[in-house]
């Protein structure tokens with residue numbers, strides 16, 4: 001990346017760090033920006049999965065599994081920190097599960113399977129009343145604990161959730177950055193670009209695809225676990241909401257598919273414009289930016305926002321362009337996924 | 339003992355019989371050429387030998403072991419490498435990354451250090467004349483460069499036997515000659531080559547043996563001069579009018 005880009009990132013990071021005191025620890029604004037940061041985390045996780053060639057329409061499943069996992073652990077008396085981590089693990093397992101179950105699906109077919117998966121979990125949460133509290137959900141989730149070694153203002157109320165959201169976003173970006181530079185990134189890109197070819201070069205695709213699902217599910221679920229500790233309730237329609245599936249997809253494609261920072265930048269931008277600028281004035285149309293972003297990407301900016309900045313990273317193809325299983329010449333896809 | 343062997347290989351696509359009981363044995367350190375008209379089943383045979391297709395009937399043997407239906411990554415681990423008739427690189431990755439995949443994930447001769455892997459990738463690209471193209475994306479390559487990348491990718495797993503599918507097709511006469519001569523060099527380096535080419539006259543110079551496939555059946559095989567001199571081949575493959 002160019003130096004200007006690094007300076008820009010540094011500035012944004014510092015701004016985000018000092019935002020709480022600057023707003024006088026204003027609970028509403030902190031809540032809004034925290035949510036934007038959590039969307040940034042889910043959008044980056046979504047992008048990590050897309051980097052391995054898998055398009056999801058169902059990240060709400062992982063977000064929600066993390067939320068319920070963390071809520072149940074907290075309500076059972078575990079420390080919220082541990083509860084959020086457990087929620088992450090639940091999301092990772094849930095994501096690996098759908099990755100395995102849909103191992104033979106590609107492109108739009110895989111996307112539809114993940115969409116169904118999120119809906120199934122929403123149904124389970126609605127109906128498994130004994131555990132999930134049914135449609136009414138679970139209340140009484142404890143807040144995040146304050147930290148004795150930090151000034152109280154920085155960890156209590158919305159500020160604690162804010163800084164943890166920021167930490168999660170930086171964490172998932174750092175992990176993605178590491179992956180792009182490692183064997184993992186090489187395998188993910190190979191499986192994404194030419195799965196059969198990858199197989200012929202010694203890369204057994206399935207474990208890598210599952211790993212991408214598990215990683216993506218883990219970070220999305222961390223965000224979900226933190227989210228329920230911020231709002232302190234969990235309900236099926238809130239946490240398995242299609243928003244958590246569709247918005248990360250829109251944010252990541254608008255920001256730039258397969259790019260390191262595009263999804264997070266787009267998440268912050270789109271969410272804050274929608275909530276801060278549009279919601280107060282034209283509440284009925286506050287979701288408009290997502291629709292516009294999608295139209296802009298489809299019609300004018302195939303590489304997303306990141307496409308505006310020339311970089312050595314490859315510009316990706318459209319997310320739904322990969323063919324379903326069995327369409328490849330010669331291979332029949334037999335070992336593509338098996 | 340043959341290095342790579344197909345025994346009674348048949349392949350049906352629905353009602354279409356692409357291969358009908360093909361017996362083929364590739365001896366170690368030889369260059370074997372595979373000829374045949376369009377649609378005669380050459381690529382299908384390669385797909386089976388490299389593990390991309392399950393034969394309807396028959397067996398594949400490698401180095402004395404039955405390897406029928408082994409996954410491509412297992413066959414690649416044993417030492418089978420291949421190229422595709424229409425290049426299939428990792429299109430949006432760099433040329434360097436394209437060869438790094440095999441170097442990194444092959445099951446034999448793995449390097450622990452990133453630097454060693456990178457060095458081998460650069461060496462390999464230099465061997466096929468793509469050193470300067472290392473940072474370019476595969477999509478940016480010309481047809482000839484794509485063919486060379488195909489070869490480099492196939493070599494990146496350090497195979498013992500290479501299945502080359504029309505590597506010289508689409509190139510200029512000079513390019514074709516260069517590529518086919520390169521087979522001889524690969525053989526000198528200890529590789530075994532099984533190559534589909536339409537440029538049979540050039541192939542005849544480097545091949546130890548030629549095999550002719552027609553409608554899924556082997557119709558001729560033997561030493562190049564023998565095969566190219568046979569009336570049956572002239573009829574099946576070259577057509578009546580333009581014999582060699």
Ligand SMILES: Nc1ncnc2c1ncn2[C@@H]1O[C@H](COP(=O)(O)OP(=O)(O)OP(=O)(O)O)[C@@H](O)[C@H]1O
Nearest residue numbers: 329330331351356375376377378379380381382383
């Ligand atoms: N995956 C597939 N599904 C259905 N039919 C196939 C498939 N692959 C090949 N075929 C058919 O099998 C026959 C043999 O095809 P193959 O590609 O092996 O021929 P080829 O000898 O390589 O021809 P060419 O010289 O044109 O490359 C053809 O009729 C082809 O249409």
Ligand SMILES: [Mg+2]
Nearest residue numbers: 380381382423
């Ligand atoms: Mg062919």
